[in-house]
Amino acid sequence: MEELFLPGIGLIILIGIAYLTGRLADRAHERALKRDEALLPHQILNSGDAIPENTTLHTTKMVTGKVVIAEDRFRNLLARLRIFVGGRLAAHEAAVIRAKREAILRLRINAKGASHIIGLRFQSAEISRGMIEMIASGTALYTDHRPTGGKPAALPDDGVNISHRNLLTEFASxxxxxxxxxxxxxxxxxxxxxxxxxxxxxxxxxxxxxxxxxxxxxxxxxxxxxxxxxxxxxxxxxxxxxxxxxxxxxxxxxxxxxxxxxxxxxxxxxxxxxxxxxxxxxxxxxxxxxxxxxxxxxxxxxxxxxxxxxxxxxxxxxxxxxxxxxxxxxxxxxxxxxxxxxxxxxxxxxxxxxxxxxxxxxxxxxxxxxxxxxxxxxxxxxxxxxxxxxxxxxxxxxxxxxxxxxxxxxxxxxxxxxxxxxxxxxxxxxxxxxxxxxxxxxxxxxxxxxxxx
Amino acid sequence: MTNTTKPAADMAVVTISHVPGREISENLGIVFGSSVRSRSFLFDIFATFKNLFGGEVRSYTRLLEDAQQEAISRLTAQARKMDADAIVDVHFATSQVAYKAAEIFAYGTAVRLK
Known part of the structure; x- marks a missing residue:
């Protein structure tokens, strides 16, 4: 009995701490993303290769943005439980979206001064289990085009990509x-x-x-x-x-x-x-x-x-x-x-x-x-x-x-x-x-x- | 939850840079749809056995199918929110975010048509 109770309590404490630190890290990242995305000037992002018409192209440059985010032990456990049962991994949906936003953000910082980024591509890497790796690449176009309107973020509302579920409820079910x-x-x-x-x-x-x-x-x-x-x-x-x-x-x-x-x-x-x-x-x-x-x-x-x-x-x-x-x-x-x-x-x-x-x-x-x-x-x-x-x-x-x-x-x-x-x-x-x-x-x-x- | 202004059938989703027969009037920027899914342990056991003998792992093909469907439907939902008519230059990427779970990620450019 004792041989299961003591490690059990250890595991619960570890996972409890991981839950708290993990959620703090999530929230901090979300805040930082919102702030930085709002700071960047408007750029047109395009997954196609066509160079926009009616602009004078000065120069082009290949740009990339990469990020690796570790999951916390709580989310890891939640994923394992979920995989056993099958279905959506609600806990990971938000994280993979944040990884993409971060990769794009870094790509855009690298493309400072460019008006367009075309040929945008995403790729993941496999460095280690329990980590989300994301690489974004594209071609930055430096043109005389100055966008009007000043829409703040390059990315639309990402709410549709996330099943809005409370992680503790998810964990319980x-x-x-x-x-x-x-x-x-x-x-x-x-x-x-x-x-x-x-x-x-x-x-x-x-x-x-x-x-x-x-x-x-x-x-x-x-x-x-x-x-x-x-x-x-x-x-x-x-x-x-x-x-x-x-x-x-x-x-x-x-x-x-x-x-x-x-x-x-x-x-x-x-x-x-x-x-x-x-x-x-x-x-x-x-x-x-x-x-x-x-x-x-x-x-x-x-x-x-x-x-x-x-x-x-x-x-x-x-x-x-x-x-x-x-x-x-x-x-x-x-x-x-x-x-x-x-x-x-x-x-x-x-x-x-x-x-x-x-x-x-x-x-x-x-x-x-x-x-x-x-x-x-x-x-x-x-x-x-x-x-x-x-x-x-x-x-x-x-x-x-x-x-x-x-x-x-x-x-x-x-x-x-x-x-x-x-x-x-x-x-x-x-x-x-x-x-x-x-x-x-x-x-x-x-x-x-x-x-x- | 989402105020859909256009029914799904109206949304053209293509992997090329234009919608044949139509002209693009406005480029609305990048949209994406992502899905992270898994099958249950039973399918994982079948897949492990399949790994011994070779051949198609139908349960995992089905997993990719489901994930891709969801990714596309989320992609179009996002475009619809922007009042787009079509999504061009759609690409797919995958990643393994957790053991035995797949992420399918679809991205493209939302456009308005003339």
Whole structure:
């Protein structure tokens, strides 16, 4: 959540500033144009090549006028939104007209003293994206013709070339249309990924993931060797009776411990479960730990991890297509589909996963003691409900404690004594021959976060 | 919005320097019409695919068509405001003001006919 909120606020501030400075620049340019156009003497501009009759031509001169105007970030964003939906780019209409007026103005300044400018041509250049380049060229005629009347500007009223729309209104309507379309794509992609996730077999998933996985593991493990705590966790998962696992029994589970203080765990494709050291520090009993792992295994049963991944791919593709050159915006927009998918589905998925967690605890220990203990601790850490909860991918831990307890009560599951985590880990170390049995006379020398790795 | 003094059919728009059979009485100066447009993302996706295989990108041809129509209608609207009878020496220019959006720009000389 935070990873989208903070850059989001940054982007909004940036675009807000760009809106203000951009409009100030627009207005200043408009004023300067009006003033300078009024100062210039009357000249006859003509896109044809004919030299006017009834005048004595003294001399001719080729004249040009050029200008490059940068768009501001706000107008850039507005254009991108508009392009997505299609139609007129109201924000750019005024700017391209101003660019032409400026080019003509400079051309006329270069043609000072001339009575006519004929053979007028316009051309654009392509120096950089997000810039409006305009080149005007023509032939200045110096004649004895002195125009009468003194019409001030060489250009007529340009009102017809601009759709007079308030840019903020335009922005609001373009954003609405954009969001509607995105919502449609997002919903469609949901069905597609759900279908895809259910049609990929566990074996195929593991085969595909084994191509990608090593990089992530390489970052955290030397020689791909599991650390002792990791071996213990994998052993714990493998000790769950197979009949308690749903479709997840086909996975070849692996656990990767990530040095991170936030209490978190995640189910990655291919049966790789990530556990933060912050989570290991939080749990006190093996039962607690298995309730967390069981929850993640529950996600594999629902193939939930693939769905989130699918949405992410759709989000990145869509965003990259739209905002190609804008890395910051691309990354930001791409983050949303996954977040929304997580939030949308998660609440029902989390419920299912919690149910699996209870089932697994029952199968392993014959009771569901401490199933909600970790959430109680998390609730204390997190504090009260906040607005952010609505967007959060997981329900508030306090709600989960209640729900888990309710579920256990409804199903009449017994509550028993938990197995202390350190004791269980030390027993494991003896079992695999890492420490002699005699070492256990002094208990509590080893624990998951500071031994073995 | 615009007080049209002449119906559109009366306005001759030509790329040569005179209106055949008529004589120019007064030169009113330069007029222009501009249009900045885009298609929607769906057409952009089709166009991207088309880019793989080659061939005409009809959706973008249509974009140019629409933009040019609008540019011409704005050009004549401006001339009409000046009470012109015709626009001669009309030229077109294009520019890419924003990604996947086209600007078509039409300009010419507004004239009164005898």
């Amino acid at each position: 373009a954003s609405m249309a954009f969001l509607l379309i995105c919502w449609g794509i997002y919903t469609a992609s949901g069905f597609a990924t759900e279908w895809a996730a259910s049609s990929i077999s566990v074996q195929d998933e593991m085969a595909i993931w084994s191509q990608i996985e090593p990089e992530l593991i390489e970052e955290h493990r030397e020689d791909y060797e599991r650390s002792l705590p990791e071996r213990y966790l994998v052993d714990l998962i493998n000790s769950i009776p197979k009949e308690a696992l749903g479709p997840a029994k086909d996975y070849d589970f692996d656990v990767l411990i990530i040095p991170d203080d936030s209490p978190n765990a995640a189910a990655l494709p291919g049966g790789l479960i990530l556990v933060h050291t912050g989570m290991l520090d939080l749990v006190d009993s093996e039962n607690e730990l298995l309730s967390i792992l069981g929850h993640e295994i529950g996600h594999y049963n629902g193939r939930d991890h693939l769905e989130g991944l699918g949405r992410e791919v759709v989000g990145v593709a869509l965003s990259a297509m739209m905002f190609q050159t804008d890395a910051v915006l691309t990354a930001w927009v791409a983050g949303w589909p996954k977040l929304l998918a997580d939030r949308d589905h998660s609440r029902s998925q989390e419920l299912d996963a919690d149910n699996w967690s209870l089932k697994i605890l029952m199968a392993k220990y014959g009771h569901v003691g401490e199933a909600s203990r970790t959430f109680e601790k998390l609730a204390e850490l997190q504090g009260d409900h906040s607005v952010l909860d609505y967007l959060s991918t997981h329900p508030h831990p306090r709600d989960r404690v209640e729900r888990l307890d309710d579920m256990a009560r409804e199903q009449g599951l017994p509550i028993g004594e938990p197995v202390e985590l350190q004791t269980a880990f030390e027993d494991f170390l003896v079992r695999v021959g890492e420490i002699p049995a005699s070492a256990l006379e002094n208990r509590h020398q080893y624990n998951l976060t500071n031994t073995g790795s």
